[in-house]
Amino acid sequence: MGTFDEDKILLAHGSGGKLGHDLVEKGFLPAFDNPLLSKLDDSAVFEARGRLAFTTDSYTVTPIFFPGGDIGKLSVCGTVNDLAMSGAVPLYLSLSFIIEEGFPLSDLGKIVNSIKDAAEEAEVKVITGDTKVVNKGSVDKLFINTAGVGVVPHGIEISGSNARPGDKLILSGPVGHHGIAVMSEREGLRFATQVKSDCAPLNRLVAEMLEASDEIHCLRDPTRGGLATTLNEFATQSGVGILIYEDWIPVTDEVEAACEMLGFDPFHVANEGRLVAAVAPDDAEKVLKQMRQNKYGTEAAIIGEVREEHSGKVVMRTSLGASRIVDMLVGELLPRIC
């Protein structure tokens, strides 16, 4: 961000007048510099070929800065990951801010920088955007909406309804970090924890997995509702049963301890940089090996398999050797974690 006369966001920053122009010229353009954006026309116009994937998400996380990330990084990774989970190569993002009057410009600068860094890492370009400023109290600090466009390469058919009996389920790393990192920053719950959010763009990892195998049937990032909810979605959408093994699922000691304290199940806690894949059994080891080469997949593990039995349900073999249902998250575990 360049230098500004004010140190806070004013209503006039969103009015389309001089201050608004200043913010775009000095704040946003230098960070996201690209020919499509800098034209500053009403829409960004671009060429695209093939099947397009299109997605949108709004980010309202509180607090906006948390260990391992902030709302800006999240707003890029979340949308990039949604595209990647459809097998798409993410290309472009839109970026809309809704900012509460009085929001510190220095904080906006930090958030814009994180968006820039995350977009560069994910190799996506922000090509259109908008800023609104609302009266104090109308939003809590700052909300972000991003939409993303990507191209799905020929022959890629990935869907939550494609799981087949026999498929192996691969998880890309330990679960629960994002939810616990956000929770640990919440007022009234300041417990000593070193857990950092796992927030990360996974499109590179997905591209490498798809290069390694054309037998990847399902991909999903277990965000709100956690691993348990994603597996239940696979089971319901595909009309199959899912069996997982408690001992095979990576959970760090820190997350497990925090969950014990708060009465949460780590399988219900949100992630922002993990994925679950259903892969044909013959290709599972190959995909797993490939995933472990990527920095976001070093702790990837096979956690279970798809079955014909108990269709629509997720069953877990517990460490003690008994079995139990793994249910979807019901109700609200943590409001506004993303």
Place this chain on the structure above:
Amino acid sequence: MKFIDEFRDTELAKVVINRIHRNSKRHIRLMEFCGGHTVTIMKHGIRQLLPETVEMLSGPGCPVCVTAHKDLDKAIALARDPEVILTSFGDMLKVPGSYSSLQKVRADGADVRIVYSTLDALQIARENRDKSVVFIGIGFETTAPTIAASVMQAEEEGIENYYVLSLHKLCPPVIKALLDSGEVRLDGLICPGHVSAVIGSRPWDFAARDYGIACVVSGFEPLDVLQSVAMLAEQLEKGEPKVEIAYRRGVRREGNLRAQELMNTVFEPSPAHWRGMGEVPESGLRLRKEYQAFDAELCFDFDPGPTREPKGCICGDILRGVKTPLDCKLFRGACTPEHPVGPCMVSSEGSCASYYHYGNL
């Protein structure tokens, strides 16, 4: 942070399970009093690992679940008072009262705030001197000492706008009432670990001595529970019911004397209403005369109106161990964690919620 895995050690667990299978010859009926134990049992599938001779029943040990409609209605009526900020542990918000819930009155504009400790409630009282801040004192002997401490702190600081609606319940008296009712035949009791950390194991002596019930105070990890079942089975095989502590890392025979002293300074036993059991003598706690200025029950004029129990809900029977959630016609249909009819589906430690989440295969 290695304090969980040891108590989930698979190999050790197998040894204990084998011990139970080897030693349990005759059919025994055990009750886990505490909702926390029910969660452990369901979550780790412990029932499937026990021999057919060991039958497990869930007891009334969930403070949210046993709170009577009548008392919930009081809290809801208090919350409606525009001069009141009602503070509560989160679990209580969703529990349906006769006509509404704290969550609903909050949506209608009542100032209801979730706190994680009484210290937060006191802080709200400090910051809002023009309002009355009421804390719903819910829980067993485990939470009562901290709530007593908050009342003493308020007195010391001269915080005059802090009140407690004391809905506390005491565990040993309700077990006595359950045994006296003769409704459920029991051989052994898995006694609550955290409650006993405060009161010690002595208050359970009556159950072994007067009723011949084997008692073991248990922790909350799967190995704790398995160990306790093994000890109960062995006591019963020998025909020598007594009170033992399996949860030695948390519980001493005399309990936590400092916590008891706090509790006894501020509170005295009183009759209390239990869902499904009605009024049980000496099973609640009310503020002592010296602390009546903090007693919401006495300091506010509120009318909760007539009580209405939900139709078809059998939470009361479930809490007494007479029925299980699977016997309830509403279970998984009209009553789910998202739309709970009864409190046992709301609280994470309620039997219905445990059955719902971890299921029976």
